[in-house]
Amino acid sequence: MAEPSPKRFCGLRPRVILLGDSLTQQSFAPNGWGAALADAYQRRCDVLNRGYSGYNSRWVLQLLRSGGGFPGDSADAATRVVTLLLGANDAVLEGEKSQYVPLEEYKSNLRDIVSIIRERCPLAKILIICPPPVCEWQRLEFQKERFGDQATGKPERTNENTGRYAAAALEVAAQLSLPSVNLWKLMQEVPFDWSEFLCDGLHFTEKGNTFVGKAVLREISASLPNVAVVPCKHTGAYGNSGSSSEIAIDCPFWDDLDLENPLKSLGA
Amino acid sequence: MAEPSPKRFCGLRPRVILLGDSLTQQSFAPNGWGAALADAYQRRCDVLNRGYSGYNSRWVLQLLRSGGGFPGDSADAATRVVTLLLGANDAVLEGEKSQYVPLEEYKSNLRDIVSIIRERCPLAKILIICPPPVCEWQRLEFQKERFGDQATGKPERTNENTGRYAAAALEVAAQLSLPSVNLWKLMQEVPFDWSEFLCDGLHFTEKGNTFVGKAVLREISASLPNVAVVPCKHTGAYGNSGSSSEIAIDCPFWDDLDLENPLKSLGA
Numbered sequence: 001m002a003e004p005s006p007k008r009f010c011g012l013r014p015r016v017i018l019l020g021d022s023l024t025q026q027s028f029a030p031n032g033w034g035a036a037l038a039d040a041y042q043r044r045c046d047v048l049n050r051g052y053s054g055y056n057s058r059w060v061l062q063l064l065r066s067g068g069g070f071p072g073d074s075a076d077a078a079t080r081v082v083t084l085l086l087g088a089n090d091a092v093l094e095g096e097k098s099q100y101v102p103l104e105e106y107k108s109n110l111r112d113i114v115s116i117i118r119e120r121c122p123l124a125k126i127l128i129i130c131p132p133p134v135c136e137w138q139r140l141e142f143q144k145e146r147f148g149d150q151a152t153g154k155p156e157r158t159n160e161n162t163g164r165y166a167a168a169a170l171e172v173a174a175q176l177s178l179p180s181v182n183l184w185k186l187m188q189e190v191p192f193d194w195s196e197f198l199c200d201g202l203h204f205t206e207k208g209n210t211f212v213g214k215a216v217l218r219e220i221s222a223s224l225p226n227v228a229v230v231p232c233k234h235t236g237a238y239g240n241s242g243s244s245s246e247i248a249i250d251c252p253f254w255d256d257l258d259l260e261n262p263l264k265s266l267g268a
Numbered sequence: 269m270a271e272p273s274p275k276r277f278c279g280l281r282p283r284v285i286l287l288g289d290s291l292t293q294q295s296f297a298p299n300g301w302g303a304a305l306a307d308a309y310q311r312r313c314d315v316l317n318r319g320y321s322g323y324n325s326r327w328v329l330q331l332l333r334s335g336g337g338f339p340g341d342s343a344d345a346a347t348r349v350v351t352l353l354l355g356a357n358d359a360v361l362e363g364e365k366s367q368y369v370p371l372e373e374y375k376s377n378l379r380d381i382v383s384i385i386r387e388r389c390p391l392a393k394i395l396i397i398c399p400p401p402v403c404e405w406q407r408l409e410f411q412k413e414r415f416g417d418q419a420t421g422k423p424e425r426t427n428e429n430t431g432r433y434a435a436a437a438l439e440v441a442a443q444l445s446l447p448s449v450n451l452w453k454l455m456q457e458v459p460f461d462w463s464e465f466l467c468d469g470l471h472f473t474e475k476g477n478t479f480v481g482k483a484v485l486r487e488i489s490a491s492l493p494n495v496a497v498v499p500c501k502h503t504g505a506y507g508n509s510g511s512s513s514e515i516a517i518d519c520p521f522w523d524d525l526d527l528e529n530p531l532k533s534l535g536a
Contacts, residue, residue: 012340025507028306028315030478035303038296038317046316046339047296049306053507054522062534063519071314072280073341098527210298239293239321251331254322259366266330 013250014078016047017121019060019069019113020085022203023132024051031206036213037083040229042239044247045080056089056101057109064116079121080227080247083216084113085129087165088157088202096156103168110172125224128173129216130166132183132208133194134159138201157202179223181215281518282346284315285389287328287337287381288353290471291400292319299474304481305351308497310507312515313348324357324369325377332384347389348495348515351484352381355399355433356425356470364424371436378440393492396441396448397484398434400476401456402427406469425470447491449483 018024018034027034027049038047050069052060063069070076086109090101101109110128117126136155143151166184173180187194187208195201197208204212221228232242241253251266258265286292286302295302295317306315318337320328331337338344354377358369369377378396385394404423411419434452441448455462455476463469465476472480489496500510509521519534526533 022507025310026307028303028310030299030303030307032303032307035296035298035300035306038303038306039294039298039300042293042296042317043320046314048314049310052311052519052522054525059522059525059530059534062530066534068519068534071343073343075339075341099522239290251320251336254320254327254367257322257327262327262330266327266334266336 012075012078014045014080014123014247015071015075016041016045016081016083017050017070017079017124018047018083018085019050019117020083020129021051021055021060021089022053023088024049024083024085025053026203027051027209029204029206029209031209031213033204033209033213033216036210037216040217040231040238041247043249043251044229044245054089054099055086056099057086057106057113058090058101060086061109061113061116064113070120076120077122079124081127081220081224082117082121082124083127083129084110084117085131086110086113087131087169088134088162091131091134091162091165092156093158093161103164106165107168107172110169111176114172114176114178125227126176126178127216127219127224128169128178128180129212130169130180130182130184131162132197132204132212133188134162135195135198135201138195138198140201142200142202155201179219181219183212183215186215187211280343280346282313282348282391282515283339283343284309284313284349284351285318285338285347285392286315286351286353287318287385288351288397289319289323289328289357290321291356292317292351292353293321294471295319295477295480297472297474297477299477299481301472301477301481301484304478305484308485308499308506309515311517311519312497312513322357322367323354324367325354325374325381326358326369328354329377329381329384332381338388344388345390347392349395349488349492350385350389350392351395351397352378352385353397353399354378354381355437356402356430359399359402359430359433360424361426361429371432374433375436375440378437379444382440382444382446393495394444394446395484395487395492396437396446397480398437398448398450398452399430400451400465400472400480401462402430403463403466403469406463406466408469410468410470423469447487449487451480451483454483455479 089099090106092100094100134157139155187197199205226246229245231238357367358374360368362368402425407423455465467473494514497513499506
């Protein structure tokens with residue numbers, strides 16, 4: 001093992017920041033995809049959730065412009081990965097809800113958000129995640145449960161329209177040479193009924209969350225190997241001395257501790 | 269809704285810090301108890317994992333004394349909750365492993381760790397979590413799987429001995445007037461085979477993790493209401509405008525946004 005730098009023991013850990021709407025805010029639910037990232041980065045990065053339920057790209061951009069949306073401290077510069085998952089709210093049908101954002105503005109907002117991330121987190125790799133598919137019959141059932149007789153009986157989002165926003169996110173990613181995860185497409189390609197990924201036509205079930213966590217980690221491994229963590233070959237675990245990453249571990253693994261002189265290993 | 273302070277939108281969030289050994293480091297595994305806390309504190313606190321697999325109270329104390337174990341930035345002072353779960357490694361049988369720490373030193377280490385937390389996180393409520401029970405037959409099976417013919421056939425930890433460390437942790441909590449979660453006892457009181465909580469006699473299964481998450485959140489609600497989050501009555505969710513806490517939300521809930529002038533709501 002390389003001699004650990006005492007700097008490592010001052011507790012400053014790099015970060016992974018998850019920026020988005022409710023699909024991000026709820027990502028620490030059971031089997032949540034945010035939790036899957038936190039598990040993968042254990043002892044290496046703090047995974048911070050900056051999901052804002054109900055927000056569209058316009059409001060998130062505004063929030064970032066006003067100085068919010070990130071921890072806002074000096075360690076922002078140490079952020080290694082930022083995931084950006086927006087569009088599910090932008091894609092409500094025009095006139096249905098105040099969340100609607102026109103397609104062209106959505107693209108422009110994503111580009112502006114990426115600029116701000118690059119400025120505030122210059123070291124971070126940015127991963128664009130496309131909005132997932134919408135299950136219209138589940139949306140209608142959810143409306144009935146929620147609003148009873150007041151339900152409009154028309155979905156406020158359609159899968160086809162959200163598909164346009166997913167394609168737009170991909171377009172922005174390609175323009176800016178950023179890796180992307182096309183959830184909209186990937187989720188619909190599975191060899192079973194993809195509605196199992198969603199609980200109300202919009203948000204993830206545990207199965208959906210598990211799928212998203214794997215898809216995001218796979219894309220990080222494939223496109224961003226410098227910030228990936230390779231799990232232990234034998235146990236599949238991310239947090240023992242069999243795992244590896246260019247991102248250093250906070251303190252030596254316990255089986256690497258100099259037990260004759262642990263004080264030294266711990267930087268004292 | 270009270271007028272949100274623009275300060276809230278600078279991205280500084282308070283923290284919950286989870287300090288401990290592998291039972292903490294692995295707490296973002298599927299259905300992990302750390303993830304359950306992150307879900308409960310969504311939009312309110314960043315939940316940071318400071319679990320160090322294999323470490324005992326002596327090494328964690330040393331780490332803290334050397335300046336590590338916390339983010340180490342100015343926001344440490346904004347930490348609202350610190351959970352402290354140590355003892356599972358201290359309790360290995362004497363002579364079995366280098367992790368062993370005598371009972372009296374374990375108590376003294378816990379007291380010293382609490383002192384350091386109080387100094388670095390003066391606003392934080394500290395919750396002592398006792399080590400969980402040990403399932404000896406699972407430990408022996410794990411030994412065989414791991415070491416084959418080299419397995420000693422004797423458990424390196426016993427449930428009875430870990431029970432002594434759990435009692436010692438309770439004693440320290442009582443001395444220092446801190447709330448505690450007696451996992452060792454609670455887990456053995458369930459009306460089914462408690463070995464289902466453990467995967468290798470020591471670490472949590474998903475069922476065990478779910479149990480721990482609920483137990484910790486229940487204790488926070490009961491003993492530390494000022495830092496608890498009450499979920500929405502109707503949906504059980506922690507992250508919509510039906511949830512409540514004395515810890516403020518980062519940015520207004522979307523249904524509280526002034527849609528005529530969202531820029532204003534977002535502190536611009």
